[in-house]
């Protein structure tokens with residue numbers, strides 16, 4: 001994908017997880033397309049009496065709900081998926097994730113009676129999805145303290161972004177599959193970009 005000249009802006013808006021621990025959620029927006037990476041929760045600080053959980057403020061997304069193409073999940077930790085049952089009640093959009101991540105999400109959705117009403121799309125590392133007209137997202141195999149974690153290569157009209165998610169470089173992971181350093185190196189080398197399998 002060669003970046004095109006345009007006056008439109010690519011917006012990256014952290015709704016949580018930046019400068020704090022927990023409730024990771026990042027919005028990507030270009031023209032009429034928005035997608036979201038992760039939807040976590042945080043646990044309350046000592047002074048937040050009577051509060052059980054803290055979730056990101058999604059007012060901006062609810063206001064722009066007709067633009068939101070989906071939520072892409074990097075892995076199944078609470079600070080990345082724990083907000084979903086609450087947020088999906090206000091914003092019913094498809095979820096994209098790997099098998100284990102979606103499995104953990106499904107348990108939560110079942111508890112909150114949201115399983116049937118939520119579209120879930122299983123994506124394997126190496127696969128690319130299209131989100132609206134402007135975004136493509138390739139899942140890249142990663143390693144973390146939970147299995148089936150991915151990094152994301154995000155194709156936008158302004159160029160390619162890498163969202164690393166949480167990761168560690170582990171040459172002997174329990175699952176056997178190591179972080180796809182080769183693909184990351186390839187993405188770093190290329191000036192113009194083509195997604196896996198396209």
Ligand SMILES: [Zn+2]
Nearest residue numbers: 075077144166
């Ligand atoms: Zn994590």
